[in-house]
Amino acid sequence: MSGAMQDWKSQKKPFAAVATAPIFWLGLFFIAPMTIVWLYSFGQNAGPADIDISGTLDNYKRATEWLYLSIFLKSLAVAALTTLICLIVGFPVAMAITFAAPKWRPWLLLGVMLPFWTNLLIRTYALMALMGTNGFMNKGLGGLWDGASWLWVLLGMQPLEAWTPVQLLYNNFAVVLGLVYVHLPFMVLPLYSALDRLDKSLIEASLDLGAGHFKTFMKIVVPLAAPGIFAGVMITLVPALGAYLTPDLMGGTDSQMIANVIERQFKRANDWPFGAALSFLLIYAMFILIALQSMRSNKVKEAR
Amino acid sequence: MTETNQPIIQIRNVSKRFGKVTAVDNISLDIRAGEFFVLLGPSGCGKTTLLRMIAGFEMPTEGQIIIDGQDMSLVPPNKRPVNMVFQSYAVFPHMNVTDNVGYGLRISGISKAETRDRVAEALELVKLGGFEDRMPDQMSGGQRQRVALARSLVMRPKVLLLDEPLSALDAKLRAQMQFELADLQDKVGITFVTVTHDQDEALSMASRVAVINKGEVAQLAPPSDLYEYPANRFVADFVGSVNIFEGTLTLDEPDKAAVDCPGLGKIYLNHGVTGPHGANVWIALRPEKIYLHVAGKGKAVRAAAQDAPDGHNLARGTIKGMSYLGDVTLYDIQLEGGQIIRVSRPNLSRHDQEDFTWDDKVSMHWRADSPVVLLS
Numbered sequence: 001m002s003g004a005m006q007d008w009k010s011q012k013k014p015f016a017a018v019a020t021a022p023i024f025w026l027g028l029f030f031i032a033p034m035t036i037v038w039l040y041s042f043g044q045n046a047g048p049a050d051i052d053i054s055g056t057l058d059n060y061k062r063a064t065e066w067l068y069l070s071i072f073l074k075s076l077a078v079a080a081l082t083t084l085i086c087l088i089v090g091f092p093v094a095m096a097i098t099f100a101a102p103k104w105r106p107w108l109l110l111g112v113m114l115p116f117w118t119n120l121l122i123r124t125y126a127l128m129a130l131m132g133t134n135g136f137m138n139k140g141l142g143g144l145w146d147g148a149s150w151l152w153v154l155l156g157m158q159p160l161e162a163w164t165p166v167q168l169l170y171n172n173f174a175v176v177l178g179l180v181y182v183h184l185p186f187m188v189l190p191l192y193s194a195l196d197r198l199d200k201s202l203i204e205a206s207l208d209l210g211a212g213h214f215k216t217f218m219k220i221v222v223p224l225a226a227p228g229i230f231a232g233v234m235i236t237l238v239p240a241l242g243a244y245l246t247p248d249l250m251g252g253t254d255s256q257m258i259a260n261v262i263e264r265q266f267k268r269a270n271d272w273p274f275g276a277a278l279s280f281l282l283i284y285a286m287f288i289l290i291a292l293q294s295m296r297s298n299k300v301k302e303a304r
Numbered sequence: 305m306t307e308t309n310q311p312i313i314q315i316r317n318v319s320k321r322f323g324k325v326t327a328v329d330n331i332s333l334d335i336r337a338g339e340f341f342v343l344l345g346p347s348g349c350g351k352t353t354l355l356r357m358i359a360g361f362e363m364p365t366e367g368q369i370i371i372d373g374q375d376m377s378l379v380p381p382n383k384r385p386v387n388m389v390f391q392s393y394a395v396f397p398h399m400n401v402t403d404n405v406g407y408g409l410r411i412s413g414i415s416k417a418e419t420r421d422r423v424a425e426a427l428e429l430v431k432l433g434g435f436e437d438r439m440p441d442q443m444s445g446g447q448r449q450r451v452a453l454a455r456s457l458v459m460r461p462k463v464l465l466l467d468e469p470l471s472a473l474d475a476k477l478r479a480q481m482q483f484e485l486a487d488l489q490d491k492v493g494i495t496f497v498t499v500t501h502d503q504d505e506a507l508s509m510a511s512r513v514a515v516i517n518k519g520e521v522a523q524l525a526p527p528s529d530l531y532e533y534p535a536n537r538f539v540a541d542f543v544g545s546v547n548i549f550e551g552t553l554t555l556d557e558p559d560k561a562a563v564d565c566p567g568l569g570k571i572y573l574n575h576g577v578t579g580p581h582g583a584n585v586w587i588a589l590r591p592e593k594i595y596l597h598v599a600g601k602g603k604a605v606r607a608a609a610q611d612a613p614d615g616h617n618l619a620r621g622t623i624k625g626m627s628y629l630g631d632v633t634l635y636d637i638q639l640e641g642g643q644i645i646r647v648s649r650p651n652l653s654r655h656d657q658e659d660f661t662w663d664d665k666v667s668m669h670w671r672a673d674s675p676v677v678l679l680s
Contacts, residue, residue, distance in 0.1 A: 204361055205394035205452075207381045209408030209459065219407075223398045 041276035051272055059277035068261065068278065075257040076285075078172070078247075079240035082179040086187040086236050087229070089180070094191035094228075095221075098198075112188050120182065124249050127181055131174065131250075133165040141166065170252040178246040183239065187232040194228020195221070227297070234293050238286050258282055312337040312462060312495050313358060318367030319519075320353050327353040329519035330367070335463075336512075340489050340496045344506040345516035346542065351499045352467060354516070358497065359388045359465050372462050387456035388465040391472070393448045395440045395455070401427070402436045404451050408459045426458035429488065446477050457492060466498040470505055482508045503543045507531065515539050531590075536680045540588040547589045547645045553579050553677070562616070563587055563677060567643040572616035574672040579679050586678040591648040593674040596635065596660060597667040604667035611672040619668045621645065623660055637666060 008015050041060070043053035062068070097108045115123060130136050142163040149160040168174060198221065206216040222229070244259035251257075258278065265275030311334035320328040327350040335341045343351040356362045358369060360381030369376045372385060387408075396404050405426055409419040427433055430450040440448055449469065456464055469485065470478045486509045489496045500506055506513045507527040515522040515530065515538070522542075523535040534540035537548055551565035556577055563571040563585060571587050579585055597603040599620060608617045624644065625636035628651075635647045647668065649660075660666060 199392060199394060201390045201392050201394040202396060204359075204381070205388070205390055205396070205455075206407070207361075208359060208386075208388045209411060209455065210382045211407075211411045212382055215411060220396060 037276045038280060040273050041280050043273045043276075045271060045273065048270070059274045060281070062274060063277045063281050068258075071256065071261055072258050072281065072285075075241055075243075075259075078176060078179070078255075078257060079237050079243070082176055082183060082240045083187075083233055083236045085176070085180045086184050087233065090184055090187035090191055090232065093184075093188050094195050097188075097192050098195040109192070112185050112192075115182075115185060120245060123182070124178060124245060127178060128169060128250060131168040131177075133167065133169075135168070137168060138165040169250060170255075172251070172255045174250040174252075175247045175255045175257075178250045179240050179243055182243075182246060183236045186235045186239070190228045190231040190235060191225065192228075194225040194231075198224050230293055230296065234289065238289060241286065242282060310337050311335060312372055313497070314368075314370040315354070315358075316368040316370065318354070318357065318364045318369060320350070320357060320362060321365045326519050328357070328364075331516075331519070331521055332367075333514055333521060333524060335495060335497060337462075337495055338493055339511040340486065340509055341498070342506040342510035342513045343497065343499045343516055344503060344513050344543070345501065345522075347501055349516045350519040351501075351516045355388075355465050355467055355497065355499045358463070359386055360384050385462040386465055387459050387461040387463075388467065389449070389452045389456050389469055391468040393445075393452040393472075395448045395451050397440050399440075400436070401432065401438050401440075401443075401451055404440070405454045405458055407455065422458050423454075426454040429457060429492070430454045445472050446481070449473070449481070453488075457488075457494070461494060463495045463497055466496060468500055469498060470500070471502070478505070485509055507543070515542060517542075532676075534588060534676060534678065537586055537588070537678050540676065540678060545591055545646060547591065547594075548678075549587045549589070549643070551585055551587055553577070553581060553583045553585050556581055561677065563675075567641045568639065568645070569619050570616045571675050572612035572672050573675060573677065574611060577677040577679075579677065583679070588676040588678055589645075589670060589674060591634065591646045592632070592650075594645070594647045594668050594670050596647055596649055597669070598660075599665035599667045601667075604669040608669035617670050617672060617675075619645065621666060621668070623662055623664045623666060626660070626662065633660075635660065635666075637668070 039053050040051055042055050042057070043051045044056055044058065046052035093112070097105060097112070100108055128135075132138070142165070145160065145163040153159050202220055202224070203216055206220045207213070211219065242259050243257055244263060247255055247257045248260055248263075251260075259282075262275050262278045262282070265271045265278065269275075313335040315331055315333050315335075318328055318331050319326065329350070331350075331354065343354060345351045353362055357364050358371070358376075360376065360379065364377075376384060396407065399407070402423055405423045406419045409422060414422070424433075427436065430453050432447065432450050432454060435443070435447065435451075438447075440451065443451070449472075466485075470481050473481060482505060485496070485498075489509075498505075498509065507530070510527050512524065512526050513530050514524045517538050523530060523539045525533070525535075530539060530543050534543065534546075540546045540548065547568075549565040549568040551563040551568075551571065553561065554564050555562035556579060558576045559574070561573040561575065561577045563573075565571055565587055568587065568589075577585075595604070595607065597607075604618055619639055621637040621639045623635050624638045627634045630651070632648045632650050635649065637645050637647055639645055645668070
């Protein structure tokens, strides 16, 4: 870190040559539009396409009303649940890849990354096709049900009543499942990179000193994979909190998340200042999360 | 030494195959309680696999490992009365020295007070007093190794396994640790089983050495026997440096033997070798057991004649290479038959009277008890 800083200070010209283009890019396409939206959040509608930036805080006041705050908290809960499930499912996956034979590892990693090569919208519709009332999941369950019914008859009992498809889509369950499906690779990859760096003889040393597999996992693997766990949690939690497409397509009327509310302000409600205020509340929340993480990693560095 | 003859580890016909590769091929050997046992061999010979099978990290494909009278076939590593010092030391990077050393005791539910005492005792033993609160990344390789040692010793295992314990240390520190390990072993009386590819390490520390080649035991003997009485060409060549010449056994009686080596000359030995007459054999001759003389003065002839018939144990050649190593000088000498023989000569005085150099003609002789006859 300090070495890179020194280089930057002593080598200003090469640094400028390399950094100008990205800084320009970021300024033009990220900072400038964000600033405009940020300014909108202090404005009010002055006409169908006119916004008067008057410095009012009304938008923020409205955004923190319980109606919106509750949706925000619910989004946070959904994102947190998604992250937790991703962690619980992703850790064994990452462990399995780490301990797989070297010749299998690239293929397993490819399997994790493959979904990235497909458009999110297509993946979501594919999942919906799977989960619909006429989807493969329901057909599979129906098949099992018919089988059970047949067995029932075979045993001399009355056949079961006909299979009624389960409503898998358009509820909170579908939203969490969809979000887990989309975000799992984000969790697996940082976990894998942390576990891959872990010296396997540390695990053997722990076993050798009398610890069982569970104790070794809790006392050696988890603490040493902590940077990967935190990175995975952040990289999953932040986009899940701002998820828009999944709750929009797979959620029901009661499962809208904060991003859906924001979208409505910009489109149907045509209330850009209020949408901007909601957006920035979300961004502030994410800033806090990221600040917490960087504070933690600084603390770890100091402890070393 | 608290060495007794009771085997603490019995390895019975153990084989280990990884797919088509046989790493360990039907090895049987006993390790006695209290000894410093070394498994020596080139990399990939199966010695580490054997050690890992004793520790329980690998399961034998065939055969049985018995530790302290108990069959270990179904015993996982965390339940075995052995502890291991890993090649990479495997010191837990997120724990300080005290927590590292106390790890095993805490796991096994030893009281805090006893843990504290035993950790302090172990740190004292490996001379790490005062390092209690250090983190591993604030320590040198040698210090980390001491942490790993203390962490294993504190468990009071029946056997301590060491995987290439000195390979990551620099030469000076390695020599020092060789002595310290031997000293430590003497002090704690625990059986040490060490794996190494470094013959110096094996010779200086071990009470007995098993030389492993291609998954099999090539020879099992105390270090001096290994060096002076190698059982075959592999051991002779692997342990120390050696000149090997092919020949025919022409005389074999209880008190004398002779071998005719086309490349070297006639060899006379003052002891029998119990090989079939006329058999194809190999002569192993250590570089330091060959005496060098200025050619044409008859000194070599007279010296050789002291314990061998005329014309035996003599050779002539030309110095084709030399390397000065401080304590000794190595000479590569081309024999009259064209083969190269290596001779080492101690630099007994600071200015050598007979200053041998490149292209000098030299005579050589050796004593009748120096050559070793190898049948395989």
